[in-house]
Amino acid sequence: DARVTQTPRDKVTEMGQEVTMRCQPILGHNTVFWYRQTMMQGLELLAYFRNRAPLDDSGMPKDRFSAEMPDATLATLKIQPSEPRDSAVYFCASALRGETQYFGPGTRLLVL
Amino acid sequence: AQTVTQSQPEMSVQEAETVTLSCTYDTSESDYYLFWYKQPPSRQMILVIRQEAYKQQNATENRFSVNFQKAAKSFSLKISDSQLGDAAMYFCAYLPGANNLFFGTGTRLTVIP
Numbered sequence: 001d002a003r004v005t006q007t008p009r010d011k012v013t014e015m016g017q018e019v020t021m022r023c024q025p026i027l028g029h030n031t032v033f034w035y036r037q038t039m040m041q042g043l044e045l046l047a048y049f050r051n052r053a054p055l056d057d058s059g060m061p062k063d064r065f066s067a068e069m070p071d072a073t074l075a076t077l078k079i080q081p082s083e084p085r086d087s088a089v090y091f092c093a094s095a096l097r098g099e100t101q102y103f104g105p106g107t108r109l110l111v112l
Numbered sequence: 113a114q115t116v117t118q119s120q121p122e123m124s125v126q127e128a129e130t131v132t133l134s135c136t137y138d139t140s141e142s143d144y145y146l147f148w149y150k151q152p153p154s155r156q157m158i159l160v161i162r163q164e165a166y167k168q169q170n171a172t173e174n175r176f177s178v179n180f181q182k183a184a185k186s187f188s189l190k191i192s193d194s195q196l197g198d199a200a201m202y203f204c205a206y207l208p209g210a211n212n213l214f215f216g217t218g219t220r221l222t223v224i225p
């Protein structure tokens with residue numbers, strides 16, 4: 001049963017702390033996306049990779065967010081330092097050749 | 113600008129009845145994909161159905177079907193024989209080429225027993 005996995009499922013942290021979210025794309029998928037979902041902004045793209053190379057990270061606050069793909073089976077999204085306005089659900093999605101995207105269960109982040 | 117509009121923030125349907133969710137989009141592209149995703153309270157984003165713009169035939173997946181009107185840039189979702197498990201937020205999404213999805217604001221569907 002191929003699916004995208006994300007850890008942690010939920011994260012509560014204090015302002016200023018580093019947060020790392022991990023994503024394992026579906027095996028064989030070469031495109032990985034990070035989205036953020038908030039009540040105010042809805043679903044918005046933060047960054048995406050193809051064949052592990054970053055193609056677009058224009059949706060990410062550059063000063064505090066970073067996204068990487070250390071290998072084909074792992075994508076990470078880091079926030080340092082975290083702020084209360086970063087509280088949201090963060091989704092990872094993967095796709096083969098960038099067409100149909102399959103989403104992970106999301107990481108719900110609460111920054112106090 | 114590439115935008116997706118879902119004009120119905122909330123909809124309700126009686127169990128076993130049919131409901132149609134509306135979606136319009138704005139694009140200057142000729143090749144693209146359209147999707148409906150379902151997000152139940154578990155927050156998982158679940159793919160419901162997909163439509164390629166170059167196909168004239170409307171996509172169908174069991175009780176779910178779409179009415180794709182390319183000239184009108186309209187992409188509605190019809191749910192037949194509604195079930196309690198269909199209750200969720202439904203997002204329409206547009207994909208130009210092989211890049212990122214553009215989402216609508218969602219329609220919350222309530223199924224009344």
